[in-house]
Every structure is written in structure tokens, then in C-alpha cells.
Amino acid sequence: MSGQEFYKLGGVVTIPEEKKAEFNEYVLQVLDRGGIRKIKRTKLDGDEVELAARVEPDKKGIVRFDYSIFEKMIRDVSTYDMNTCRLETNNCGLNEMGVVMAMILTLTEAYSITPCYMIREGEMCKIESFALIIEDLLGIKLRFPHRADIWSMYLFSKECGEIKKLQGIDLIIQVPECFEIFDFDMFVNIQYINKEDLLKKNLKEVAFDKEQIEQINSGERFQYLYTTYINIIRSGEPIDDYIHKLIDATLEERTVYGKEESDFGTLAELSRFFSAQALIIIYKTVKGTDFWNEWERFTKQGFYTDIITDPNDKEVIEDHRVLHFYRVIQRSSDDESLGEFSDRKLSLSEDLEDSISIWKKQAESGDLPQEYDALKELKTLLVELRNSYDIRIMDYDLYSELKGAAKITSTLKALYLLRKVMDDGVGLFPELTREQSKKWIIERCRSTFDRQKINGLMGLLANRDKRMELLGF
Numbered sequence: 024m025s026g027q028e029f030y031k032l033g034g035v036v037t038i039p040e041e042k043k044a045e046f047n048e049y050v051l052q053v054l055d056r057g058g059i060r061k062i063k064r065t066k067l068d069g070d071e072v073e074l075a076a077r078v079e080p081d082k083k084g085i086v087r088f089d090y091s092i093f094e095k096m097i098r099d100v101s102t103y104d105m106n107t108c109r110l111e112t113n114n115c116g117l118n119e120m121g122v123v124m125a126m127i128l129t130l131t132e133a134y135s136i137t138p139c140y141m142i143r144e145g146e147m148c149k150i151e152s153f154a155l156i157i158e159d160l161l162g163i164k165l166r167f168p169h170r171a172d173i174w175s176m177y178l179f180s181k182e183c184g185e186i187k188k189l190q191g192i193d194l195i196i197q198v199p200e201c202f203e204i205f206d207f208d209m210f211v212n213i214q215y216i217n218k219e220d221l222l223k224k225n226l227k228e229v230a231f232d233k234e235q236i237e238q239i240n241s242g243e244r245f246q247y248l249y250t251t252y253i254n255i256i257r258s259g260e261p262i263d264d265y266i267h268k269l270i271d272a273t274l275e276e277r278t279v280y281g282k283e284e285s286d287f288g289t290l291a292e293l294s295r296f297f298s299a300q301a302l303i304i305i306y307k308t309v310k311g312t313d314f315w316n317e318w319e320r321f322t323k324q325g326f327y328t329d330i331i332t333d334p335n336d337k338e339v340i341e342d343h344r345v346l347h348f349y350r351v352i353q354r355s356s357d358d359e360s361l362g363e364f365s366d367r368k369l370s371l372s373e374d375l376e377d378s379i380s381i382w383k384k385q386a387e388s389g390d391l392p393q394e395y396d397a398l399k400e401l402k403t404l405l406v407e408l409r410n411s412y413d414i415r416i417m418d419y420d421l422y423s424e425l426k427g428a429a430k431i432t433s434t435l436k437a438l439y440l441l442r443k444v445m446d447d448g449v450g451l452f453p454e455l456t457r458e459q460s461k462k463w464i465i466e467r468c469r470s471t472f473d474r475q476k477i478n479g480l481m482g483l484l485a486n487r488d489k490r491m492e493l494l495g496f
Contacts, residue, residue: 029115029116029117029121029143029144030112030121030124030125030128030141030142030143030148031128031141031142031143032128032131032132032139032140032141032142033139033140033141033142033147033179033183033185033186034135034137034138034139034140034179034183035135035137035138035139036108036109036131036135036137036139037135037136037137038108038131038134038135038136039134039136042134043105043108046108046130046131046134047105047108049130049157049161049163050086050103050105050108050127050130051078051079051080051086052160052161053123053126053127053130053157053160053161054078054086054088054103054123054127055077055078055363056160056161056348056360056363056364057091057093057119057122057123057126057160057348058091058092058093058094058119058123058360058363059078059088059090059091059120059123060075060076060077060078060088060089060090060091060092060416061075061076061077061078061087061088061089061090061100062074062075062076062089062090062097062416063075063076063419067398067401067402067405067426068398068399068402070402072402072405072409072422073097073409073416074416074417074418074419074422075090075092075415075416075417075418075419076418076419076420077418077419077420080105083106084104084105084106085102085103085104085105086102086103086104086105087100087101087102088100088101088102088103089101090416091118091119091120091123092359092362092415092416092478092482093119093352093354093359093415094116094118094119094120095413095414095415095416096118096120098113098114098115098116098120099113099114100113101113101115101124103127108131110124110127110128110131112124118352119352122153122156122351122352125141125148125153126153126156126157126160128141128153129141129150129153129154129157130157130165132150132167132169132170133154133165133166133167135169138169138172138175138176138179139169140169140170140176140179140197142183142185142186145185145186145187146186146187147176147180147186147189147197149196149197149199150167150170150199151199151200151201151202152346152351154167154199154201154202155201155343155344155345155346156346156347156348156351158345159345159346159347159348160348162367165202166202166203167199167202167203168203170197170198170199170202170203171198171203171204171205171206172206173194173195173197173198173205173206173209173210173213174209174212174213174298174300176189176194176197177189177190177194177213180194190213190214190217191214194210194213195210201343201344202343208241208298208301209298209300211241212298212300212301212304213300215304216300216304216314219308222304222308223308225242225245226245226246226249226305226308227246227249228246228249228250228253229243229246229247229250230250231246231247231250233288233289233292235247236289236292236293236296241296244293244296244297245301245305247289247293248290248293248297248301248302248305249305249308249309251286251289251290251293252290252305252306252309253309254286255286255287255290256309256310258286260286260287263321265287265290266302266303266306266321267321268280269290269291269294269302270299270302270321270322272294273329274295274329274330274331277291277292277294277295278295280292281294281295295330295331296330296331297330298330299321299322300318303317303318303321303322347370348360349370354475355372356370356371356372356375357369357370357371358371358372358375358475358476358478358479359475359478359479359482360482361479361482361483361486361489361493362418362481362482362483362485362486362489363482363486364486364489365486365488365489372472374472374476375475375476375479378476378479378480379483379493379494382440382443382444382480382494383493383494383495385439385440385443386436386439386440386494386495386496387495390439391432391435391436391439395435395438397425397430397434397435397438398426400438400442401422401425401426401438404417404438404441404442404445405417405422407445408445411445411477412474413474414474414477414478414481415478415481415482417481417485418481418482418484418485420485421437421481421484421485425437425438432496433496436494436496437484437496440480440484440494441480441481441484444476444477444480445477447473
């Protein structure tokens, strides 16, 4: 899977076959609710018009898109392949469309069973904000086990070659704290690998009783492990095969080994509380060898991941903050998202709620033109929308409804409301013709809210369920 020149995924992406259908459905929802569309061009009364169609896969499972209703910008065509779960983006930028692309990459991180990470310009990207938006848009809960596994992140950054190596605070901040618990012990292990002098300074031989191991803290266990290694090596007993045995064993097996009354039994008992990394870090320190050489030698056949941890640690963070999509794309409300949701309450501004009340009264008043060429009016509106700054392209399904039912009351009401909102303020300049007033003054002087209000009405008219709920037709 690849991203644009700014965002892409590093590592190997593997979406399980049994999860592909669910994942693809979520990707389509992210695209739709994020306002991503595909431009369609058609003829109306001999002239070409541009429309924004909701994205859907073709017969080969390829989804194409090139427009964001929030950005109001046509870009190069990008694709998503539902067969391979591969996103190919072109010229998506870092604005509204770029945010949605980053959300899809973040969703992929969550669903991939092999480690992969979103990167940009030589650095791994923090994903927490994108993940929070996804949860808000889709109403789902996400986990990021490959971010929680900071050892995997550390190895990726060490071996990737595309990004700078993560260490210290740079490693900590890549764990999305709203979603995963930070593994402090593994972080300490990584610090010890990179700061050998710090480790040596803190290690010393100590006298201890095996029965103390379960009650003491991790720092004291490091001392015990260090002492146990030294005792075995001094005895002349071969140790490497036993370390292999521990690294390949389960927690239950190591618990049994730990009952042996010997230094090897003590080593097995200690291994119940240490990761394979920690076992090898202390071993190489005693031997004076290189960690990475020992790591490769001891872990070729894999290593265990289960150890005794603090029972108070929570595996899942149930409650965390909410981040709304409209805030990330620098809007103050859901005013422009009326077309994307039928199943949830939206956060609308008071001004738009007032406007909706006015629109509903206007639609119910029956104050519609008696002699009305609906197709001509539709074409005129399309031209005005195309030439108006910061107004979105009309929804393809709305266009099809209006064009196909030109004499039905709902069509007349929709066109009437669009005309009313597009002409708002024209009467303030009686010395000018309608066209002069709109071209010279109205379109240039529309406030941000006026533009968002038009976009909100466009979305509302395209969403039949929401339109019926709020406007009554």
C-alpha cells in the first residue's frame, strides 16, 4: 500500500481475508463521510456539466476519486483497490483530501496483522488524531497493537532506511495514548541497548534468595539476573542452550523450569518476569559481546512474548477524548456535513439551524413559480455554482433526481430554495441588474458562513432522509 508524496505506509501490510470485507466497507465510509467524490461529466441541453458522484467500486473492485466537497478542488485521479486493499494517491495535498487519505492509512495500520506504519518525509507519523476522527465518523473502536509493541516500532525504524531511527522520547510519542498502554519496561530495555555505560553502572553482584524474586521490583530483578548469569558462567556450565530453551518456552513451561533447585532454576524463575530482549541484554553485558549479534543468534527460532506483568495494567482504554472531523478540516460545526449522515445527530451552528427553519417555511409556503422551466433553471444554477468561489459542485444523485423529475413538487422546492440562497442579497442593489449585482458584489462579498450555508443546503438536498427530516420533502 502506498500514499502520496507526503504520506505512505512503511512495512508490510496484511489484511486478513476474513477481515477484508469489513475493512473495505470502512474505507468506503471514510471516503464518503470525509467528502471524497468522483467527478462525472454529462450533457445538459447540449452543454457539459460537472457533478460530484459518491465513490463506489467498479466491476473490478477499483474505487476512483478526484474531488473533495469540503476542499472544492478537483485533483488527479486516485484509486483504492478492494481486492488488494491498496491505496494509490495522486496530488492529494495536506488539506481536506490529504486528511482523509491519512485516515485510510491509519485504518490500515489498525487492521494489518503485520507491522506497518504511516510515514512522511523521513519520519514516522503520529496517528492518534486521525484514529480519533475515524472512531467519530464510523462509530467503531480501534486498537493499534503494532504501536503498543514499541520493540517492533524500534526495529522498524532501525531497519527501514526510509525514516530516522526512533529512540528516547521520539519512541514514546508514537504510541497513541488514547488507544494503547505504553510499555515502560520495554522502553527501558531499548534504552539499555543504546546506552551500555548506563546499564553497566547500575549492575552489580548481589546476594539474594530465590524466594524473593516475585516480591521485588524490576531494578532488583536485573541485579539478580546479572548475578545468576555470572554464577553459571563461573561454574563452567554451558549456558547458551539453556537460554535458547527459555526463549522458546511458554510462560507455563518456564514456571515449571523455575522450580529446579539450581542456578538454572533461578534463571528460569527470573525469565518469567523478563522479555527475551532483557535476557539477552544482561547476557551480552556479562560476556562483553554485541547485543545485535547475540539477538540474531538466540532468536532465529523466535521468542516468547508472554511474561508476568502488573495485574493493574489495563489492556484496553475504554474511554478517551473525541475529535470531530469538522474541527480537523477547520470548520466550526457540521454545517457542511448534512449530506453525509442520516443516522446521527450533527453539531450544527445556531445560524444554520435558523436558516433550516426558514427554508422549511419557504418550502411549505407554496410560494413556487407557476410558469417554471425546471431544466433551464437547473442548468443556470449549475453554471452559477461552477463560477462561484468556494461553493461545492452539485451532487450527482441530486442532479439526477432534479433532472429526472423536473415537474414534481419536491424538485420545484429544491430548485426554489437553491435559487433563494444563491440570490440572497441581490435586492440590496436595485441600481444594478441581477447579473451585475451577483457578479460584481454578491459573489465577492459572501461571508464564510454564507458559503458554508450554500454548501450545507446542497448537502441537505442530496440527503433524502435528512431532507425529509429537516425540510419535510
